[in-house]
Amino acid sequence: MTFTPTELEVEGAAGGEAVREGAAAPPARGRHLVRAFLRDRAAVACSVYILLIVLTALAAPLLVKLSGYGPLEFDQDAVDPNLGGIPLGAAGGMGADHWFGVEPGNGRDIFARIVYGARVSMLIAISATVLTGVLGVVFGLVAGYFGGRVDMVVSRVMEFLMAFPALIFMIAVLSALPAENRQVLLVLVISFFGWPYLARIVRGQTMSLKEREFVEAAKASGATSAQIIFKEILPNLTSTIIVMTTLAVPGYVGTEAGLSFLGVGVVPPTPSWGQMIASSVPWYAVDPAYFLIPGSFLFLLVLSFTVLGDRIRKLLGEGAA
Amino acid sequence: MTDTLLRVRGLTVSFPSANGPGEVVKTLDFDLARGGALGIVGESGSGKSMTSLAIMGLLPKGAERTGSIEFDGAELTALPERAMRSYRGDRIAMIFQDPLSSLNPYYTVGTQIAEAYRSHRSGVTRRQARAVAIEAMERVHIADAARRVDHYPHQFSGGMRQRVMIAMTLSMEPELIIADEPTTALDVTVQAQILDLLAEIRADTGAGLILITHDLAVVSEVADHIVVMRDGDLVEQGTAERIFTDPQAPYTRMLLDAVPRIDDEIGLLRTLTEEAR
Amino acid sequence: MIRFVANRVLGMLVVLFLVCLFTFVIFFVLSPDPAVQICGKNCTPEAIDRIRANLGVDRPFWTQFGTFLAGLFAGRTYGTGANAIECAAPCLGYSFQSSQAVTDMIVQRLPVSATVAVGAAVLWLLAGVAGGLLSAVREGKFADRFIAGLTLTGMSIPNYVLALSLQFVLVVTLGWLPFPQAVPFSEDPLQWFQNFLMPWIVLAIGMAAVYTRLTRANVIETLQENYVRTARAKGLSPGLVWRRHALRPALTPIVTIFGMDFAGLLGGALITETVFGLNGIGKMAADSITKNDQPVIMGVTLLAAFLVVVGNMVVDLLYTAIDPRVRVGSTA
Numbered sequence: 001m002t003f004t005p006t007e008l009e010v011e012g013a014a015g016g017e018a019v020r021e022g023a024a025a026p027p028a029r030g031r032h033l034v035r036a037f038l039r040d041r042a043a044v045a046c047s048v049y050i051l052l053i054v055l056t057a058l059a060a061p062l063l064v065k066l067s068g069y070g071p072l073e074f075d076q077d078a079v080d081p082n083l084g085g086i087p088l089g090a091a092g093g094m095g096a097d098h099w100f101g102v103e104p105g106n107g108r109d110i111f112a113r114i115v116y117g118a119r120v121s122m123l124i125a126i127s128a129t130v131l132t133g134v135l136g137v138v139f140g141l142v143a144g145y146f147g148g149r150v151d152m153v154v155s156r157v158m159e160f161l162m163a164f165p166a167l168i169f170m171i172a173v174l175s176a177l178p179a180e181n182r183q184v185l186l187v188l189v190i191s192f193f194g195w196p197y198l199a200r201i202v203r204g205q206t207m208s209l210k211e212r213e214f215v216e217a218a219k220a221s222g223a224t225s226a227q228i229i230f231k232e233i234l235p236n237l238t239s240t241i242i243v244m245t246t247l248a249v250p251g252y253v254g255t256e257a258g259l260s261f262l263g264v265g266v267v268p269p270t271p272s273w274g275q276m277i278a279s280s281v282p283w284y285a286v287d288p289a290y291f292l293i294p295g296s297f298l299f300l301l302v303l304s305f306t307v308l309g310d311r312i313r314k315l316l317g318e319g320a321a
Numbered sequence: 322m323t324d325t326l327l328r329v330r331g332l333t334v335s336f337p338s339a340n341g342p343g344e345v346v347k348t349l350d351f352d353l354a355r356g357g358a359l360g361i362v363g364e365s366g367s368g369k370s371m372t373s374l375a376i377m378g379l380l381p382k383g384a385e386r387t388g389s390i391e392f393d394g395a396e397l398t399a400l401p402e403r404a405m406r407s408y409r410g411d412r413i414a415m416i417f418q419d420p421l422s423s424l425n426p427y428y429t430v431g432t433q434i435a436e437a438y439r440s441h442r443s444g445v446t447r448r449q450a451r452a453v454a455i456e457a458m459e460r461v462h463i464a465d466a467a468r469r470v471d472h473y474p475h476q477f478s479g480g481m482r483q484r485v486m487i488a489m490t491l492s493m494e495p496e497l498i499i500a501d502e503p504t505t506a507l508d509v510t511v512q513a514q515i516l517d518l519l520a521e522i523r524a525d526t527g528a529g530l531i532l533i534t535h536d537l538a539v540v541s542e543v544a545d546h547i548v549v550m551r552d553g554d555l556v557e558q559g560t561a562e563r564i565f566t567d568p569q570a571p572y573t574r575m576l577l578d579a580v581p582r583i584d585d586e587i588g589l590l591r592t593l594t595e596e597a598r
Numbered sequence: 599m600i601r602f603v604a605n606r607v608l609g610m611l612v613v614l615f616l617v618c619l620f621t622f623v624i625f626f627v628l629s630p631d632p633a634v635q636i637c638g639k640n641c642t643p644e645a646i647d648r649i650r651a652n653l654g655v656d657r658p659f660w661t662q663f664g665t666f667l668a669g670l671f672a673g674r675t676y677g678t679g680a681n682a683i684e685c686a687a688p689c690l691g692y693s694f695q696s697s698q699a700v701t702d703m704i705v706q707r708l709p710v711s712a713t714v715a716v717g718a719a720v721l722w723l724l725a726g727v728a729g730g731l732l733s734a735v736r737e738g739k740f741a742d743r744f745i746a747g748l749t750l751t752g753m754s755i756p757n758y759v760l761a762l763s764l765q766f767v768l769v770v771t772l773g774w775l776p777f778p779q780a781v782p783f784s785e786d787p788l789q790w791f792q793n794f795l796m797p798w799i800v801l802a803i804g805m806a807a808v809y810t811r812l813t814r815a816n817v818i819e820t821l822q823e824n825y826v827r828t829a830r831a832k833g834l835s836p837g838l839v840w841r842r843h844a845l846r847p848a849l850t851p852i853v854t855i856f857g858m859d860f861a862g863l864l865g866g867a868l869i870t871e872t873v874f875g876l877n878g879i880g881k882m883a884a885d886s887i888t889k890n891d892q893p894v895i896m897g898v899t900l901l902a903a904f905l906v907v908v909g910n911m912v913v914d915l916l917y918t919a920i921d922p923r924v925r926v927g928s929t930a
């Protein structure tokens with residue numbers, strides 16, 4: 001739920017300046033890395049799960065057609081009105097009709113809501129990752145490369161944002177904002193508080209990279225600042241950026257789910273995993289499947305991204321992030 | 322009591338790997354007379370530092386040590402770790418290359434100097450330990466030792482930190498001091514001072530000295546016997562005089578060719594500092 | 599030293615001022631008219647105007663912000679004449695829902711939140727440092743890999759999923775714990791403890807995972823340091839080398855992070871308090887969000903920011919006490 005990068009910050013502070021061998025490695029290393037990655041069973045399993053969720057999200061309308069129920073369709077026949085709307089049948093009404101059972105009360109199909117929820121969760125997490133990635137890299141590069149006053153301003157802003165109780169502030173902002181376009185707002189708010197964690201490490205590495213010979217050489221041959229930043233320095237930051245962003249995704253998945261859980265994220269009836277879990281709270285004792293299904297999907301997704309990020313970091317060398 | 326303080330025979334240090342053992346020190350033999358000064362010279366990767374760590378029993382994890390290291394008649398390679406510990410710091414002391422990173426930033430230099438004394442002698446009070454530290458600092462000519470004893474490593478300059486490191490070895494009156502590149506991280510002027518100090522300590526205490534360096538000029542100042550190493554092999558050894566006047570191996574000659582310039586510089590500096598006095 | 603402290607305090611005040619401004623702007627610009635909300639159904643335009651005047655929201659932005667800041671430090675008065683309500687400093691306004699002073703609401707709920715935070719902190723600090731040390735000592739061995747697996751799981755499980763699962767297993771299925779029910783410590787210490795046990799565990803697990811990884815990394819890194827080799831060369835016993843030369847440098851950075859995490863937790867374990875029905879600040883914040891009770895949301899936001907900023911500063915000052923390199927400027 002909280003931003004996991006607390007730990008990265010520290011490692012970044014210590015290892016951020018380290019010169020990485022990965023940067024100037026010959027292309028053969030790339031193939032070697034892929035092979036090493038494929039040998040790592042945990043990493044492959046995580047990738048497969050993530051891929052599965054992405055495909056599910058993409059194919060949501062199709063899958064729902066197969067299962068026969070839409071995410072917003074009520075099915076009063078699947079719940080028992082005499083028992084306060086508890087799903088009929090064992091394990092939350094799971095069966096051939098409703099694969100993952102139905103929501104207590106209104107009988108909406110959980111499979112359909114999981115599938116559509118994956119859409120929302122992935123879309124928000126990935127958009128937020130892209131946006132924080134762009135912001136973090138640009139501000140980090142600019143601050144690290146130009147130094148001086150520019151660096152001072154950017155650094156101050158970063159410190160300010162990182163000293164902020166981000167979660168509660170996100171909640172405050174989102175609760176004050178109107179409910180339209182919630183998904184876009186979520187991405188903006190998450191990114192607004194998320195970019196400094198990447199920018200700080202990019203800044204540190206840029207500062208040490210700009211002292212290196214190849215940058216000097218480019219400068220001497222008359223390259224402009226933009227050319228140096230994007231052609232000389234940025235390629236050297238690739239592995240750092242890959243690791244940092246992979247490790248950031250689970251944080252954003254969790255943040256979206258948490259905000260939706262608290263009722264300031266995705267607005268019902270649009271399904272999101274966090275929001276599904278939130279609505280399962282009153283039912284947890286009588287219908288555990290209702291929170292266990294979205295809970296497990298969410299947990300596995302966060303775990304997969306975390307493990308994947310961890311493995312990639314080990315593969316690319318500890319110095320990378 | 323023999324005349325030989327340290328007798329090394331067939332010392333081999335290897336790191337077992339998938340492609341068989343990688344030997345970084347290969348069947349090395351040498352002797353150090355009581356109170357003598359031995360210089361081990363070689364480029365980085367020649368195995369000279371591994372030799373010193375092998376004597377201390379402080380080889381990194383995974384390293385294997387074979388052969389014989391006899392110190393004052395005792396076979397060190399046969400000692401269990403606990404017994405070896407009573408030699409370390411007490412009878413054999415070591416000075417490292419980078420004095421800043423070799424000192425713990427969290428403790429005052431006084432604490433760190435007295436630490437060995439307190440752990441090897443039982444029933445030492447805080448006050449006694451402090452007095453020992455101050456005395457050791459005075460012996461390495463740190464001015465105002467009684468005040469400086471409470472300072473932290475970062476408050477000292479590079480040369481002063483190396484003096485602290487030397488003071489650290491002195492508190493126990495060791496019979497053997499191993500100095501691994503003690504001057505490499507220092508300015509040229511300070512280098513000469515530290516070498517002078519090492520020579521002075523040796524004369525005062527009668528301790529044996531092993532000086533490990535890549536720089537023949539440095540050993541020429543201090544050592545009476547020289548071992549030249551390359552890629553873990555012993556290239557040649559002999560008295561300092563013989564090595565300098567009549568080197569046998571081409572490699573030694575090559576190393577010597579690099580010396581005169583630096584030697585002159587140090588000589589010049591010495592004259593200058595002496596004149597300045 | 600005095601200058602350093604002065605600098606830090608000044609920096610803190612600037613950040614706090616910005617936090618206030620930021621929060622105020624958001625609620626001022628974005629939120630719907632509070633007067634309409636208070637007025638309710640049978641409302642006349644005159645009534646709305648009167649409420650606006652009472653709240654002071656009819657005045658320009660800077661005047662309102664000034665009044666708000668003044669209220670924080672000196673208190674303020676709502677309305678005029680006989681209807682005037684005196685709000686003592688630090689005044690955070692009144693809840694739209696219950697008409698209670700926000701400051702009072704916070705003070706009432708602080709003990710619960712503090713209990714939750716302290717218990718969780720003790721747990722995660724103990725578990726994290728112990729786990730990290732064990733991992734570092736057994737680096738690469740089974741115990742290390744096992745702990746690594748646990749930490750990854752702990753970091754990934756969303757705390758409300760964990761909260762619901764624990765509650766389902768421990769309370770509903772196994773019946774080891776009673777249904778959570780607010781009981782003061784003085785009445786029934788056992789029940790009190792049982793009530794807080796699950797929130798503590800839920801909050802501690804994620805943090806413990808992070809601290810385990812941090813401790814492990816720090817210890818392993820410190821053991822590579824040259825000064826550890828020096829200590830061994832002095833013939834110190836392994837225990838002494840560990841205690842004096844490895845642990846202190848390795849654990850010092852953890853103090854820094856702990857201070858901030860703890861402060862963050864104090865200002866709102868929203869999800870955990872909500873799930874377990876603990877009447878703390880977090881639950882109050884969560885409730886006020888659903889009811890759109892702005893003064894309460896704003897008050898909690900400011901409190902959380904204040905705690906984090908102060909926590910940051912305390913940590914900085916503490917750091918000067920434990921790291922000599924910061925304490926005494928370099929004279930080299």
